[in-house]
Amino acid sequence: MIRLSEGEIPVIEKRKPYALIAITKHGVAHARSYAEKFPYVDLYYMKKFEQGDEEARQIQLFDGSVRLLLPALFQQYKGIISIISLGAVVRMIAPLLIDKKKDPAVVVVDDKGQYVVSVLSGHIGGANALTHEFAKAIGATPVVTTASDVQKTIPVDLFGAQFGWMWDSAEKLTPVSASVVNEEHVAIVQETGEKNWWTYERSMPDHLKIYSSIDEAIHAKPQATLLITDRLIEENEKVLLENGVLYRPKSIVLGIGCNRGTAMAEIEQVIEETLAELRLSKKSVKAVASIDLKKNEAGLLEITAKYNWPFVTYSPDELNEIPMQNPSETVFKYTGAYGVSEPAAMRYANAKELLLEKKKSGNVTISIARVNFEEGE
Structure with missing residues (x-):
């Protein structure tokens, strides 16, 4: 946790190019969602809104006035996205400004997530581009007041x-x-x-x-x-x-089944080995899918929390709706579904075929599907 005090620039852990800050209950709820939709941000919010999963999700908590956090963010980040009122942001950043060639982009989002406003370093600092792209990601309206917004190409x-x-x-x-x-x-x-x-x-x-x-x-x-x-x-x-x-791109869906009590480390090892065999990037994993029976499986919850992957489960009836090349009477006997990893991956990806049919490794069964972007999920 970051403890803020007057006259000291706090030590922060910069991982991404942009910082996202929230200081209200509603703002924090939105910010947690935004960080999933827009992957280029490090998320910061006040300790009093702690929810227990911050370390796993690499969220940084701070204790004290957000004004004391801003100098460190200004020094290290390309841009700052604040879910704070525009007036408050202007007052807090005023003493930190140097010139438009050095100041980071500053963008403000209202507490309801309706508008994204470009505040500082619009063209040179990239705030206008950041405003447009962040607004697209969260489904908000971009507000750019520059007289001539020339950003009409790929940022x-x-x-x-x-x-x-x-x-x-x-x-x-x-x-x-x-x-x-x-x-x-x-x-x-x-x-x-x-x-x-x-x-x-x-x-x-x-x-x-x-x-x-x-x-x-x-x-x-x-x-x-x-x-x-x-x-x-x-x-x-x-x-x-x-x-x-x-x-x-987020294009790979991992269908996973496992024995009860399988450790997260074993699941992780199988995922990494399988992706390496298929020459696929772990950064492109979109989600992990399984059967409802596994929705509280500790190892699966831990691995998805570690990588911030959505964890989606389906009922046996939903899985049985998916045509399978390898239906199993044994799996049906214990779960009510003729398969777990294969149909779960295919259903989430809206795919008609698999990149990897089910592979059994120790206590883990894994299948992989690529998202069908032609028809959507």
Whole structure:
């Protein structure tokens, strides 16, 4: 926990590029939800609203006036999103301002989550882009008061944020952003993930070119690349990332069954080994799905809490509605369903086939499906 006191800049643990702060009961409830929908934020809120899962979810609690927390956030974060009244935010940040080339983006969200307002460093600091992308993610209305809002292209560091996409590394964000802004040839290759990411009324600029495959993009020799995939990149494909950003869409569903009392460590090991075998990124896991009988299984609750993955369970009847290649009379005898991991993964992903049919490893059975983005979940 962060203890705040006058005259001292607190020590914080920065993991993401943006900070999200809440100081009211309703604001905290919203902020916890926002942090799931918009994965680029570290969440901070007051200790009196502690709910017990903060350590597992890497949420930072503070005790004292939020005004004393802001200097540390200003120094370390690219932007700050505050669920605090606009007037209060303006008063608190006023002593911290240096100039528009150095100040972080500051955005304010109202307590009901209806509006997202760009407050400070709109163009250069990226507050306008952050306002638009965060508003998309939480379903709010963006408010940008800049006379000429020229942000009508892809914000590289926020690309796909409204869908929960994460970039693999921040190393190339700046040079690739420069390529986008300077209208250089930028290749976009998308292997999976949501397709409706271009939301502006005008057509996409000609210098942003979509390619159907990595090989096609490599042949085109772009000056920069945006690559969207849940696969681990092979050596011959890495040339695109010499000046490229790799995005991880939330596209993988893990269907999991396990024996009662299976330890979280065993479940985690099976997940990691299986994803590695399939050459899939753990950052692209969207959810874990199972049967209702497992909704209180400690190991599954612990692993999903650790990675902030939704944990969804289905009734036997819901699972039996899914056509299965490997129905089991034994599983039906004990659970009422002809399968657990396979139909659970397929149902959540709205998929007609599996990337991995059920694999038994020790006390764990795992199946993997890729989300059907053509038809939605």
